[in-house]
Amino acid sequence: MKLSVWTYEGPPHVGAMRVATAMNGLHYVLHAPQGDTYADLLFTMIERRNHRPPVTYTTFQARDLGSDTAKLFRDACQAAYERFKPQAMIVGASCTAELIQDDPGGLGAALGLPIPVIPLELPSYQRKENFGADETFLQIVRTLAKPTDRSARVSCNLIGPTALGFRHRDDITEITALLNDMGVEVNVTAPYGATPADITRLGAAHFNVLMYPETGESACRWMERTLDQPYTRTIPIGVGATKDFVEEVAALTGCIPRLDTDRLRLPWYSASVDSTYLTGKRVFIFGDGTHVATATRIAREEMGFEVVGIGCFNREMARPIRALAKDIGVEALISDDYLEVEGRISNLAPELILGTQMERHIGKRLGIPCAVISAPVHVQDFPARYSPQMGVEGANVIFDTWVHPLVMGLEEHLLHMFREDPEFNDAAGPSHHAHGAKQVSDAPDPIGAQIIWLDEAERELRKVPFFVRGKARRNTEAFAEARGDSQISVETLYEAKAHYAR
């Protein structure tokens, strides 16, 4: 048993719903009690979907447990088939139904429906949402995709985008255009927008583009083995990664590597002098493994930030994230406990967080600006405008998104110069945000409570820029404590500064 307050991922059957809802002509019969129907609102409210997820819930109740819940399931399958006439069905159990062991897969198959009925085994008490999506899509592909002739022209499948994905809708548009520019056609995009009939045609593509390893990697591996389709490893988020992706596609296909950079603005925006203030900004990056890895590269190589910590909530990505952390000399945090993430952020006192909606709230509390780079999603992550993460436009979007929460370049210089003036006081925050941004808490830590700050030192501390003041206070206290000092003078402050300076 593990106490959880907020979670990064839902249960695995929600992952299955993300696949089913992204597709057309597929229906999901889920053996589940009535409360599980809450999941519909994730799609209809957060993503503003204009139709219900194609899910029939058996909604069994306590009184059904003594009698025949299996019959309830069979009836629900039959009724769903007759009402929705899907091309294929997936069947499975949610956490509660898993306990009553009705075997939805066996029951579904035994009905003899004239369509493929694909059983899902999603262990609710071990795995989570991303696994559920990945496994569900794998089972659909395994059942429906068959070897077939390759298309005459070079083509690929886009694999991994789902409903409730972070900017999946716009990434598909961006990557499709990028591939078309190289002369590569998109055969099928799946699961997003695909029908079961489309899945049967996957084999016609020459290769697969794995857009999101979290939800598509197992299917890509299976297709590589069974349909002899190689798949791309580079996730084209960021300028460098997009260029690498183009090279990778060229190497797979023999096409000429071509990337239209006319509209690419990130490199110049980053080079322009207003961005000087971004230099060495200390950032903490947290989210799903794929978005964290790509964001780390952008932060270091394209924005000139200093990455002070990275981590991911999905354990499946622990290995690559640990390796990346080791490469860049930071510690990786692999955790789905947001209190632990908050603790890490609080200790590292970064100047910017690149995280999920969860870190956005942590940032709000700690007074640290945050830009969102990854699921779990919020209604805000489905903007009306075109807003991809991948490709050329994705890089532009990322530059804007990451810079937006910060104080702008010239403005920051003014803050330094005129920090005693009322117009430029620390509490003013970025001028393009209407609300007064909260400041990094520089309140004394409990550990330092017994150490006394002399007035003069306290005054000197106020002169330290507000966004690093909390860290300066903590460092000085730790330094004083280590030396066994009971009070902090201006001298202690500067000795600590020298001690921590690299």
Next chain:
Amino acid sequence: MTTPGQISKGCTQTPVLRERGQHEVFCGLTSIIWLHRMMPDSFFLVVGSRTCAHLLQSAAGVMIFAEPRFGTAILEETDLAGMSDAQDEIDREVDRLLSRRADIRRLFLVGSCPSEVIKLDLAKAAERLNARYAPKIRVLNFTGSGIETTFTQGEDSCLAAMVAAMPSSDTAGLVIAGGLPDVVQDQMLDLLDRIGVKDVRLLPNRSSDEEFGIGPNTHVAFVQPFLGETYDILVRRGAHPVSAPFPFGEQGTTAWLKAIASRFGISSDHVDAVTEPARLRARKAVAQASEPLDGKRVFLLPDSQLEVPLARFLSRECGMELVEVGTPYLHRDLVGCDLAQIADCPTLSEGQDVEKQLDRVRAARPDLTVCGLGLANPLEAEGLATKWAIELVFSPIHFYEQAGDLAGLFARPLRRRAMLQVAAE
């Protein structure tokens, strides 16, 4: 159970369409979202699965609070293997929680679908933890599971557990059962005070220090219609329920106050005299806000059990025509008075078969459909105006000063549609 002088039977004799298909409703755990705010010294610990945690988070509007006073002890593979284990695990999680949260005075262990299917005995756990933490912390248990409870029934189940743990008392007094937002609660207490009803106790109470007893001299008035189990246990403990319509709108509030007044020997004229300015205000506000509703047809899908009292308000005070009133459960002891005041309701349904019900919605094409969040956007996309029902349990809607706001909640979708000049594709 009609109020004295009620001649019409209204819809009390209308045959009820009972359905047992797919239910598109939340489970009782959802009640925790508002209950924890009404009891600031309490923590709600759900013993359940990742789904329970995800539901709470999604229903709460995604991560709004720093560290909320609710959480889920997520059952893992190892817990499912042996029972004695699970009890130890609960103890460990509770110890850890209480050591971190010194502000907690009441702890509710909340049962879920999985905890009930594996027959995890939370009553036993509560008893054991009580022995350890009483009197500083009170530990109670109730079920919010979706195999036993629907949405607002979680509050019912919680209040029933609180009543069961209350001491017996012969002291005379009035208990108001049902959670309300603070602002509304204060208005209610002020109204009762001005009418002359003293010694009013609240269930749920804001603090465990305000504990009171129940007995044969206790009178109970309900402000929420979904408290069937609480009603039953209060009656079993000797309390006397006051039958009345629910205090929605001007008419509902007046009738509710008069029923209580009558119980305490206070005349109807006195209530009229005391409430006259508020009644006029409410009537004017409802008339203004309900203008877009007049003559329009409304379909209520089953959700919070507020449907019958709201149907009374919409038909009697806002001039709406009812197409169908659906409710998860029809508890006649509680909503009988409201039912009696609904003049005409073609279909009254209990339970749900969501696909069939949506077929009826599509066939009837009502001007307004009151439904859950999962259904609202899909129906809007079919060209049907909707009102999300969940807003009705989160918003202040009771009593005179909120009567206009309540009508406004239903009118807003219609006003909005009239304003928008670009069609959604």
